[in-house]
Amino acid sequence: MIDLALHLAAGAIALAVLLNLWRLLRGPALGDRIVALDTMVINAIALIVLIGMIGGNDTYFEAALLLAMVGFVSTIAYCKFILRGDIVE
Amino acid sequence: MSVIADIVIVVLLLLGAGFALIGSLGLVRLPSTMERLHGPTKATTLGLGALLVASVVYFRARFGVWTAHEALISLFLFITAPISANMIAKVHLHRLRTGAISEPDSIAGPPPRPGGDGEWATFEAPRRDTPASTANS
Numbered sequence: 001m002i003d004l005a006l007h008l009a010a011g012a013i014a015l016a017v018l019l020n021l022w023r024l025l026r027g028p029a030l031g032d033r034i035v036a037l038d039t040m041v042i043n044a045i046a047l048i049v050l051i052g053m054i055g056g057n058d059t060y061f062e063a064a065l066l067l068a069m070v071g072f073v074s075t076i077a078y079c080k081f082i083l084r085g086d087i088v089e
Numbered sequence: 090m091s092v093i094a095d096i097v098i099v100v101l102l103l104l105g106a107g108f109a110l111i112g113s114l115g116l117v118r119l120p121s122t123m124e125r126l127h128g129p130t131k132a133t134t135l136g137l138g139a140l141l142v143a144s145v146v147y148f149r150a151r152f153g154v155w156t157a158h159e160a161l162i163s164l165f166l167f168i169t170a171p172i173s174a175n176m177i178a179k180v181h182l183h184r185l186r187t188g189a190i191s192e193p194d195s196i197a198g199p200p201p202r203p204g205g206d207g208e209w210a211t212f213e214a215p216r217r218d219t220p221a222s223t224a225n226s
Binding site for chain 1: 095098099102103105106107109110112113114116117122125126129130133134136137140141143144147148151152154156158159161162165166169170172173176177178179180181183184190
């Protein structure tokens with residue numbers, strides 16, 4: 001039962017990543033693309049956690065934690081660059 | 090592994106994956122950028138939180154170990170998701186104001202003005218003597 005639920009969840013997250021990719025490629029405004037990238041990072045974290053659960057290996061969570069930090073910093077840096085034309089003033 | 094832990098894990102997994110999918114569906118389906126911010130920033134964060142709780146219960150039930158990484162990840166995400174949403178909304182307001190993009194064609198219309206003589210903070214300089222715009226300096 002848990003195996004089935006794990007694989008269903010992984011499929012749903014993969015579909016979510018595809019939807020994000022569509023918005024990333026399509027998105028009319030620049031804000032849409034940034035939101036799509038940010039959501040993609042969150043979905044990638046979810047996929048990494050699910051892979052860790054499927055494999056029964058908790059080493060993957062370090063990668064998920066690092067990805068959470070890097071994703072946040074990159075989103076903020078991108079937004080800051082567009083707002084101010086510079087990242088560190 | 091007990092049946093109760095089994096059921097809790099399955100419910101949390103399906104709930105989390107469903108919320109993440111709904112968030113991304115909202116990103117595709119909603120009509121304007123400001124509305125598109127709602128789906129990912131709330132639903133997807135909540136879905137990931139449910140997945141991480143499922144992971145804590147799973148590792149406790151299957152291997153008998155408590156893992157703290159999930160708590161760290163969800164704490165970090167719950168702190169950072171509103172901040173990045175705020176920054177993206179500021180970028181959108183900024184680009185609306187500078188005329189890089191046209192007004193949103195949503196039901197809600199453009200965002201309301203802040204009260205008093207205030208202005209949305211997209212053009213505010215971080216310090217007193219920094220120029221408000223770096224466009225032509």
